Amino acid sequence: MARVVVDVMPKPEILDPQGKAVLGALPRLGFSGVSDVRQGKRFELEVEGEITDEVLAEIDKMAESLLSNPVIEDYEVHVEEHSVAEIAQGRTS
Template identity: 85%
Template sequence: MARYVVDVMPKPEILDPQGKAVLGALPRLGFAGVTDVRQGKRFELEIEGDATDEALAEVQKMAGTLLSNPVIEDFAVHVESQA
């Protein structure tokens, strides 16, 4: 079984209110020096069989059609491990 990871982040030009809220809270909690925060999503998918180029392409298709909104988000897919 292969595990694929999809990381989804807002595009740089898109406002990120959740990231800004975290950025504002960090100094109040005693954490200094953080200049920006962007919040995204991480999906881990386990696919039957070995990691193949075909399976990677299928996961990329999933990421582009369901796991992300391509209008406002970018995504990256990689193979994390193979059991």
């Protein structure tokens, strides 16, 4: 099985109150050097079979019609080789 990831972020011109709240909390928690925070969504889709251009086109349709709001959000679709958790646990074979 392959994993396809859809990252959804607010468009740059859209206000991001959650990101601003995180940005305000960072210095209070002792973190410095961060000048902006944008909060988005990540969808991980486990796909059976081979990842073809047709499969990616179908996932792009999913992202546009269900996973994002194209009026206020941008999205990006990409195939993930291994998850961060798998790499950390040494399960990348």
